[in-house]
Every structure is written in C-alpha cells, then in structure tokens.
Amino acid sequence: MNDTTNLHDLMQQLGRDAVAAQRVLAVAAAEQRNRALLAMATALRLREAVVLEANARDMDAATAAGLNAAGLDRLRLDAARLAGIARGLEEIAALPDPVGTVIADWTRPNGLHIQRVRVPLGVIGIIYESRPNVTADAGALCLKSANASILRGGSESQHSSAAIHACLVEGLRAAGLPESCIQLVPTTDRAAVGEMLAGLAGSIDVIVPRGGKSLIARVQQEARVPVIGHLEGICHVYVDRAANLEMARAIVLNAKLRRTGVCGAAETLLVDAAAERTHLAPLVRDLLGAGCEVRGDAATRAVDPRVVAATEDDWHTEYLDAIIAVKLVAGVDGAIGHIARYGSDHTESIVTDDAATAERFLARVDSAIVLHNASTQFADGGEFGMGAEIGISTDRFHARGPVGVEQLTSYKYVVRGSGQVRP
Amino acid sequence: MNDTTNLHDLMQQLGRDAVAAQRVLAVAAAEQRNRALLAMATALRLREAVVLEANARDMDAATAAGLNAAGLDRLRLDAARLAGIARGLEEIAALPDPVGTVIADWTRPNGLHIQRVRVPLGVIGIIYESRPNVTADAGALCLKSANASILRGGSESQHSSAAIHACLVEGLRAAGLPESCIQLVPTTDRAAVGEMLAGLAGSIDVIVPRGGKSLIARVQQEARVPVIGHLEGICHVYVDRAANLEMARAIVLNAKLRRTGVCGAAETLLVDAAAERTHLAPLVRDLLGAGCEVRGDAATRAVDPRVVAATEDDWHTEYLDAIIAVKLVAGVDGAIGHIARYGSDHTESIVTDDAATAERFLARVDSAIVLHNASTQFADGGEFGMGAEIGISTDRFHARGPVGVEQLTSYKYVVRGSGQVRP
Numbered sequence: 001m002n003d004t005t006n007l008h009d010l011m012q013q014l015g016r017d018a019v020a021a022q023r024v025l026a027v028a029a030a031e032q033r034n035r036a037l038l039a040m041a042t043a044l045r046l047r048e049a050v051v052l053e054a055n056a057r058d059m060d061a062a063t064a065a066g067l068n069a070a071g072l073d074r075l076r077l078d079a080a081r082l083a084g085i086a087r088g089l090e091e092i093a094a095l096p097d098p099v100g101t102v103i104a105d106w107t108r109p110n111g112l113h114i115q116r117v118r119v120p121l122g123v124i125g126i127i128y129e130s131r132p133n134v135t136a137d138a139g140a141l142c143l144k145s146a147n148a149s150i151l152r153g154g155s156e157s158q159h160s161s162a163a164i165h166a167c168l169v170e171g172l173r174a175a176g177l178p179e180s181c182i183q184l185v186p187t188t189d190r191a192a193v194g195e196m197l198a199g200l201a202g203s204i205d206v207i208v209p210r211g212g213k214s215l216i217a218r219v220q221q222e223a224r225v226p227v228i229g230h231l232e233g234i235c236h237v238y239v240d241r242a243a244n245l246e247m248a249r250a251i252v253l254n255a256k257l258r259r260t261g262v263c264g265a266a267e268t269l270l271v272d273a274a275a276e277r278t279h280l281a282p283l284v285r286d287l288l289g290a291g292c293e294v295r296g297d298a299a300t301r302a303v304d305p306r307v308v309a310a311t312e313d314d315w316h317t318e319y320l321d322a323i324i325a326v327k328l329v330a331g332v333d334g335a336i337g338h339i340a341r342y343g344s345d346h347t348e349s350i351v352t353d354d355a356a357t358a359e360r361f362l363a364r365v366d367s368a369i370v371l372h373n374a375s376t377q378f379a380d381g382g383e384f385g386m387g388a389e390i391g392i393s394t395d396r397f398h399a400r401g402p403v404g405v406e407q408l409t410s411y412k413y414v415v416r417g418s419g420q421v422r423p
Numbered sequence: 424m425n426d427t428t429n430l431h432d433l434m435q436q437l438g439r440d441a442v443a444a445q446r447v448l449a450v451a452a453a454e455q456r457n458r459a460l461l462a463m464a465t466a467l468r469l470r471e472a473v474v475l476e477a478n479a480r481d482m483d484a485a486t487a488a489g490l491n492a493a494g495l496d497r498l499r500l501d502a503a504r505l506a507g508i509a510r511g512l513e514e515i516a517a518l519p520d521p522v523g524t525v526i527a528d529w530t531r532p533n534g535l536h537i538q539r540v541r542v543p544l545g546v547i548g549i550i551y552e553s554r555p556n557v558t559a560d561a562g563a564l565c566l567k568s569a570n571a572s573i574l575r576g577g578s579e580s581q582h583s584s585a586a587i588h589a590c591l592v593e594g595l596r597a598a599g600l601p602e603s604c605i606q607l608v609p610t611t612d613r614a615a616v617g618e619m620l621a622g623l624a625g626s627i628d629v630i631v632p633r634g635g636k637s638l639i640a641r642v643q644q645e646a647r648v649p650v651i652g653h654l655e656g657i658c659h660v661y662v663d664r665a666a667n668l669e670m671a672r673a674i675v676l677n678a679k680l681r682r683t684g685v686c687g688a689a690e691t692l693l694v695d696a697a698a699e700r701t702h703l704a705p706l707v708r709d710l711l712g713a714g715c716e717v718r719g720d721a722a723t724r725a726v727d728p729r730v731v732a733a734t735e736d737d738w739h740t741e742y743l744d745a746i747i748a749v750k751l752v753a754g755v756d757g758a759i760g761h762i763a764r765y766g767s768d769h770t771e772s773i774v775t776d777d778a779a780t781a782e783r784f785l786a787r788v789d790s791a792i793v794l795h796n797a798s799t800q801f802a803d804g805g806e807f808g809m810g811a812e813i814g815i816s817t818d819r820f821h822a823r824g825p826v827g828v829e830q831l832t833s834y835k836y837v838v839r840g841s842g843q844v845r846p
Contacts, residue, residue: 027787108808112797119789121819205819226649226820247842254844362837364450366542374535374840383845384836385531396544396628396833397649398821410819413807414785417797419670421677422806 007191014150014183015200018123021180022148026120030097032175033143037093040140040171041086047167048082054163055132062130062156070261070320074131075157085136085164088388092140095387098405099146113416118409120146122205125196126390127219129211130154135161138208139168139182141390145408148181150204152196154211155188162186193218199225208403210391228403231394232318233263233346235376238335238361239283240352241274247373248279248351249286254375255349257290261320263392264347264369264379268315270335273299273328280328287324296326315342332357336364343367345394347379368394368401430614437573437606438623441546444603445571449543453520455598460516460563463594464509467559470590471505477586478555485553485579493684493743497554498580508559508587511811515563518810521828522569536839541832543569545628548619549813550642552634553577558584561631562591562605564813568831571604573627575619577634578611585609616641622648631826633814651826654817655741656686656769658799661758661784662706663775664697670796671702671774672709677798678772680713684743686815687770687792687802691738693758696722696751703751710747719749738765755780759787766790768817770802791817791824 025033044051055077062075104116124147128134135153142149153161165184172181185192196204197219208228209219219227237255239248255266269287271280276299284303287294294300295310307326314325315338329335332350339348349371350361358372369379369392381389381402389402399407448456467474478500485498527539547570549561558576565572576584588607595604608615619627620642631651632642642650660678662671678689692710694703699722707726710717717723718733730749737748738761752758755773762771772794773784781795792802792815804812804825812825822830 026789106808108806112801112806114807119819220647224643226818244842250842250844258845358839362839366449367835369836369838371838372840374838374843375845377845378535378838378843383531383535384537385529395649396542400833401836410823412790413792413824415792415794415797415801416781416785417795419667419673420797420801421673422681422798422800 004191007187007189008195010187011185011192011195011200014185015123015203017180018148018150018183019203021178022120022123022146024178025143025146025148025181028146028177030099032177033146034093036143036171036175036177037089037140038171039174040136040168041089043167043170044082044086044089044136044164047163048079051082051160051163051167052077052079054159057159058157065156067156071130071156074129075160077132077160081133085133088137089140092144092388092405095144095405098144098409103411110420111418112420115414116411117414118406119412121408121410123148123150123203124408125150125152125204125207125225127152127193127196127207127209127211127215128154129215130157132157132160132164134210135164135184136168137388138390139165141388141405141408143181145405147408150183150185150196150200152185152192158188194222197222197224208390226398227395228393228399228407229395230263230391231346232344233265233379233392233394234268234316234318234342234344235264235266235346235379236268236270236335236339236343236348237266237376238270238329238332238348238350239272239275239279240332240350240354240357241272242354242357243275243279243351244353245279245282249282251349251351251373251375252283253286253290255377256287256292256324257322258375258377260322262377264376265320266349266376267317267319267325268342269324269326270329270338271326272332273330273334276328284326291322293323294326295323297328299328300326318344332361336361339365339367346392347371347376349374349376368392427614430610430612431618433610434608434615434618434623437608438546438626440603441571441573441606442626444601445543445546445569447601448566448569448571448604451569451600453522455600456566456569457516459566459594459598459600460512461594462597463559463563463591464512466590466593467505467509467512467587470586471502474505474583474586474590475500475502477582480582481580488579490579494553494579497552498583500555500583504556508556511560512563515567515811515828518567518828521567521832526834533843534841535843538837539834540837541829542835544831544833546571546573546626547831548573548575548627548630550575550616550619550630550632550634550638551577552638553580555580555583555587557633558587558607559591560811561813562588564811564828564831566604568828570831571606573606573608573619573623575608575615581611617645620645620647631813649821650818651816651822651830652818653686653814654769655767656688656802656815656817657691657739657741657765657767658687658689658769658802659691659693659758659762659766659771660689660799661693661752661755661771661773662695662698662702663755663773663777663780664695665777665780666698666702666774667776668702668705672705674772674774674796674798675706676709676713678800679710679715679747680745681798681800683745685800687799688743689747689772689799690740690742691748691750691765693750693752693761695754696757697754699751707749714745716746717749718746720751722751723749741767755784759784762788762790769815770794770799772797772799791815
C-alpha cells in the first residue's frame with residue numbers, strides 16, 4: 001500500500017464486491033455451495049506442494065523474526081495438517097443446509113400463516129491471527145451459510161493464507177459462484193483492520209475477531225458494526241464435597257491437560273473446603289505428577305512443596321499452558337461467587353454426586369456452557385454435534401457458546417395471507 | 424447536574440445498581456416477577472390523578488415550547504390511555520415466562536445430555552423519545568424477561584415518565600424485588616445518553632434506541648455495546664399483474680391509511696407495468712379519494728391531475744403521514760430491485776394470485792417481514808401472536824422483526840454427564 005487513500009479505496013471495493021457476491025450466494029442452491037466446498041478440498045489436495053512451499057516461506061520469516069514455539073506450531077502446515085483442512089471442507093459440505101430452514105411456523109386466528117425462516121447474515125468480516133487453517137475453515141463456514149466473507153489473517157501467515165485462498169477461489173470458480181464470495185485482504189497493513197471495524201461503508205454485517213487481548217481491545221474500541229466476540233476462556237472445575245473422587249481426578253486431569261492451548265481448557269480448580277481432607281491432595285498430586293505447575297492458596301501449598309503461591313493475578317489468568325491455579329472455596333456457593341468474580345463466562349464444570357448441588361451450580365453460574373460431571377474440554381462445536389465451528393462466543397448477544405453455521409444466520413418472517421387487512 | 428463528573432458518577436452508579444438488581448432478578452421465580460407487574464398496574468390505576476397531573480405539566484411546557492401536533496399527541500395521557508397502559512402490564516404478566524425455557528435438547532453418542540436454555544440478556548438500556556407509555560411498556564418487558572433496565576425518556580415527557588416510573592417502583596417493592604430492577608435516568612442532560620452508549624463500564628449488555636434519525640446516527644457513531652436497532656420503515660406494497668384488483672385496493676388503503684404514524688405503514692406503492700391499464704388508476708383514485716397525497720412517476724400523474732411529481736427523495740422517505748409515493752415497475756423483479764435499492768429492510772407485501780411470483784418475491788426480498796396478500800400494517804408483535812413488543816428490529820443480528828420478551832433473552836448450554844472426559 002502506498003498511502004491511506006489507496007488502502008481505503010481498496011477496502012471499500014472489497015466491501016462492494018462482497019455485497020454483490022452475497023446477493024448471488026443468497027439465491028444459490030445449497031447443492032451449488034456444497035459443490036464449491038468439495039472443489040476447494042480437491043484443489044487443496046492438488047496444490048499441496050504450492051501451499052507447503054508458501055508455508056515454508058512464512059515459517060522461515062517467522063523463525064528469523066523470533067516467533068515463539070507456540071506461534072510457530074500454529075503457523076506450521078504439513079501434508080497431514082493440509083489433508084485435515086481438506087477433510088474439514090468436505091465435512092462442512094456434508095452438514096445440513098442452514099439456509100431456508102423453517103425455524104417456527106404458526107397460523108393466526110385471522111388465517112395469516114407465519115413462518116420464521118433462516119437467512120444468511122450477509123457479509124462477515126473475520127480478523128484472525130496467524131493460523132492458516134482458519135482461512136479455509138472460516139471461509140467455508142461462511143459459504144455454507146450463504147454469507148460472503150472478508151478474511152484478514154495475521155501477517156506471519158500471509159503466504160500460506162494466500163495459497164489456501166487461491167484454492168478456495170478455484171473451488172468457487174468450479175461451481176460457478178463469484179470469486180468475491182470469499183476475499184482475503186491482500187495487504188498486511190494494520191490499517192486494513194480499522195477499515196473493517198468501521199464496516200466498509202455499511203457492507204460488513206458482522207465482525208468475528210479471533211485473536212489475543214490487543215485485538216479484542218481494539219475491536220471493542222473501534223468497531224462500528226456488530227461483533228461476535230471470542231474472549232478468553234478462564235474455565236473452572238469445581239470439585240464438590242459430594243464428588244466421586246475417581247471421577248473428579250479423571251475430569252480435572254482431562255480438563256487441564258488433554259490440550260492446554262484450547263479455550264475450553266480448565267485454568268482454575270476450585271475444591272470444596274469440606275473436601276479438603278479427602279479430595280484436595282489426590283487432585284493436586286495427580287496434576288503435579290502429570291507435569292502441571294500448580295499455583296495454590298495456603299491449603300494447596302500444604303499438600304506439596306512444589307505448589308507455588310498463587311497471587312491475585314492467577315485467578316484472572318488464562319494460562320493456555322500446563323499451569324493451574326487451585327483454591328479451596330466454601331461449598332458450591334463459594335464456587336459460584338469465585339466464578340462470578342474471576343470467570344470469563346466461557347465454560348465451567350461441577351463434579352458432584354449431589355443432584356441438588358449440581359442444579360444450583362448449573363442454574364446460577366452464568367456462563368455460555370455449564371457442565372455437570374464432564375470435562376470442560378467438551379466446549380467445542382464438533383463435540384456438541386454442531387459440526388465445525390468458527391469459535392466459542394463469550395458474548396450474550398446473538399450467538400453464545402459454539403458458533404457453527406446456524407449461528408452465522410439471521411431469520412426473516414414470511415407471512416402468507418388471503419387478502420387480510422388489519423382492523 | 425452541576426458538572427460532567429457528577430453526571431458520570433451518577434450514571435456509573437445506575438449501572439452498578441442495575442447489575443446488582445439483575446443478579447436478584449435472574450434467580451427470582453416467574454411468579455414474583457409477574458406479581459410485580461400486576462402490582463404496577465394497580466399502582467397506575469390508584470395514582471391516576473398524580474400521573475395525569477404530571478402529564479399536564481409536560482403538555483403545558485411542550486405546548487409553550489411549540490412541539491408539533493404529532494409530538495403533542497404522542498405525549499398526551501388521559502384516563503383511557505392510562506388504563507390501556509395498566510392493561511398492557513397485565514397482558515405482559517400473562518405471557519408465558521421466557522426464562523429457563525429449554526429451546527433445544529439432545530443427547531450425544533457419549534451420553535452427554537445437552538440443553539439450550541433461555542437466560543436473560545442482563546441489563547438493557549432503552550433510549551426513547553417523549554412517549555410516556557414506553558416507560559411502562561419497556562420496563563415491564565425487560566422485567567418479564569428478567570432483565571434489569573435503565574430507561575432514558577425524552578425530556579418533554581420527564582414528569583409523566585417519572586410519575587409512571589414511581590408506580591413501577593411501587594410494584595417492584597410490593598413484590599419484594601429490588602427497586603433498581605427498573606431505573607429511570609433522573610436527568611434530562613443529553614450527556615447521559617453518551618454515558619449509556621459507552622456501556623457504563625460494562626454494566627449495560629444491550630442498548631435499544633427508539634427515536635428519530637439523529638438519535639440513530641448518534642447511536643451508530645458512539646455505541647460501544649450491542650444495539651437492537653429500530654430504523655425507519657420504508658415499507659412497500661407491490662401490486663402484481665396477477666393481483667385480484669379488489670384485494671389490492673383493500674390492502675393498499677389499509678397498508679397506507681389504517682394508521683399512518685406506525686413503522687409498518689406503507690410508504691411506497693409499486694405497480695406492475697403490465698397492470699398499468701387495469702390496476703393503476705383505481706388504486707390511485709382510492710388513495711386520493713381517501714385524502715391521501717399521491718406523489719407519482721409519469722404514469723401515475725397521468726391518472727389524475729392531483730398527483731404530484733415524485734422526486735428521487737420520495738423513494739427514500741418514511742412519511743409517517745397520509746402521503747404515498749407511487750411508481751410503475753417492470754414486474755416482480757422490478758419491484759425486488761426497487762426495494763433492494765430504496766427499502767429499509769422492514770416490511771414489504773406483494774399482492775398477486777400467481778403463486779410462483781409470490782414465492783419469488785418472498786424469497787428474494789430481504790426484509791425482516793415479507794407478506795403475500797396481506798397488509799403491511801400486520802408488522803406488529805401483538806399481531807404476530809408474540810404479545811407486547813419493544814419495537815420492530817431492522818437489524819439482522821440477534822433479533823429481527825418484532826422484539827418481544829423472547830428476543831430480550833440469550834441462552835446458555837447446560838450439559839449433564841456421568842464422568843465423561845474428552846479422548
């Protein structure tokens with residue numbers, strides 16, 4: 001980009017092209033959209049060498065720039081990962097079509113027949129970090145739901161994303177759909193994000209930000225269009241006095257350590273003070289034994305000298321790593337209070353055999369997902385049976401929890417009459 | 424208000440009080456919320472004299488300030504209107520409870536039982552013009568859905584709104600609910616709107632603006648929280664070549680003239696060019712005969728010398744008055760194109776006996792409500808069978824069309840397991 005005016009003009013044009021493409025998509029049959037998704041998968045397999053070569057360029061630059069190991073791992077593609085991306089496109093094609101579904105249907109006493117029918121949201125802007133797979137996943141989920149998308153990936157992944165995007169465009173072309181159904185912002189200029197957050201003169205209907213705290217802060221400050229927010233997951237497991245100890249041990253280990261980098265990973269373990277003598281030590285020793293760092297309150301530190309003292313910051317922290325904060329609380333109400341104060345309204349689990357205690361927790365913890373006797377790592381659209389997802393919304397508005405193709409739709413009311421006028 | 428700091432502190436305190444009250448509301452039984460609504464109706468009836476006296480003060484001041492006739496009519500209360508407001512509260516109490524409803528319910532192959540359950544949105548800020556009845560309607564709809572509300576009414580209605588609000592508080596008290604469940608901003612300082620749009624430090628979850636274009640523009644510029652938008656209703660009736668003429672005449676007259684000040688009133692009549700000789704003249708003469716001003720294209724002007732020439736502006740205008748713009752279009756696709764260009768995505772109707780043409784219109788017109796052979800004046804939550812409404816959303820996000828108590832909720836996922844961990 002040479003100057004601000006050029007960038008502004010470029011972004012406005014992306015917006016206009018997306019609106020025009022979405023008009024075509026909105027009336028395209030499901031079969032045509034699915035055909036495009038399958039052709040994209042084929043293109044990705046055919047162009048494997050090109051995509052991996054582009055990814056190697058990104059990896060070299062990122063390594064030279066000193067990107068950390070977790071970042072490099074998110075950026076890295078190989079044949080297996082690319083095959084997984086292609087398979088993901090086929091799975092999205094196989095999902096039921098969300099568009100045109102009749103959600104509700106009733107007839108009024110005056111004979112008016114009213115239907116609530118799913119329709120696309122329109123144009124979705126997605127701003128994400130350097131994970132090349134998001135380019136395919138997000139573009140495909142938007143296409144499945146008949147939305148046009150404008151994708152802005154992290155700059156470290158620019159060559160990988162461009163190579164994957166070329167395959168998506170090949171699929172659109174093969175199915176006879178406009179190429180502008182899925183557009184990738186062709187610049188790493190950060191001002192492009194500002195243009196998207198301003199809505200591109202009304203052409204973007206929704207923004208989905210996926211990234212760290214600085215992106216979220218910018219979105220909250222600048223966005224002039226609706227946002228489906230994906231904040232951090234400070235997820236809690238509460239082990240109640242009436243918990244089956246073996247079940248609690250299995251759930252805590254799984255919730256924390258199955259994968260530590262996902263938003264549904266547990267970050268804090270709350271143990272009922274009434275279970276201190278029975279449950280606390282085995283849970284803490286399991287975690288330490290599995291290589292997890294434990295930061296605890298006084299009672300937790302008393303269990304094992306390897307436990308580090310937790311500070312106030314720990315209760316607020318999404319580690320996304322093999323670290324857990326542990327605290328005794330005064331029963332289920334203590335847990336509910338702690339979660340209300342420190343949680344991020346994402347996913348929390350209670351382990352107990354007491355049904356009344358479980359129901360109290362499920363009713364009073366105000367998070368997108370609340371679980372009883374199950375691991376927080378089930379916080380996932382696929383595990384919920386919703387197919388692929390674009391993320392887990394921590395907003396209360398429009399979509400909460402896993403955001404799959406249904407959550408990328410709006411609805412309209414279709415009313416059929418026989419000449420009714422209103423008295 | 425003496426200075427900005429005081430206003431800021433006052434508004435922040437309103438926000439904190441609303442959050443605290445909503446926590447109580449969230450776990451209050453439906454019966455307690457309904458008891459409060461019924462007690463509010465009783466209080467309004469008991470305090471009729473006080474409310475009408477307060478309204479007289481507002482009317483005197485507004486008359487002296489030169490408020491126009493439509494504005495004075497919206498501001499005026501009398502015994503019958505007040506009785507209607509009280510009855511409205513009782514009708515809201517009688518609606519099914521939206522909170523805690525299980526929207527969906529399924530079991531996964533691993534035995535996890537997943538429910539999607541309605542929960543309140545939280546704290547709703549409502550910014551409205553000088554219609555005292557909105558104070559009662561909006562506060563009651565929010566209470567029914569277990570949301571706390573912060574109400575900011577127009578300054579001309581300040582005494583009327585305060586008197587009505589006192590009755591709402593009396594009802595809350597009678598049912599043992601916190602008075603801060605429904606708060607009225609106690610200042611006419613316009614900076615209070617800015618504080619609300621900034622979200623009161625995270626305490627407001629959603630803003631519902633109801634007002635003219637200047638308010639909407641301000642909301643779009645300043646809002647830092649989600650908005651349920653209520654833009655104008657530039658509603659269209661399209662009379663197709665295959666329309667039954669008598670049906671078309673009845674629908675057009677009703678859509679335009681039943682009530683001209685509502686957002687579902689038709690503002691533009693589109694007539695199929697193929698029906699020029701059969702349908703145009705009777706439709707235009709009906710409207711003129713009923714006292715409606717007609718602004719038309721050349722063909723429409725040829726019908727009657729009283730027809731005024733329409734300008735480009737007319738196709739963009741929500742008259743909210745006995746004025747209609749009339750134009751010939753090239754069949755149903757001409758109508759769809761005109762609506763896409765000039766409409767406000769609110770409510771549009773087609774009159775035709777041709778089923779395929781009707782389905783094409785219903786599928787391709789992307790408005791919140793599309794009707795076949797029925798008047799646009801059915802755009803109303805009550806007419807849809809949804810009970811009372813806070814308005815008609817012209818947004819695509821979260822809520823579209825009539826916004827009743829269900830649309831003022833979010834949901835959460837409640838997952839019940841038996842020790843499941845994720846492989």
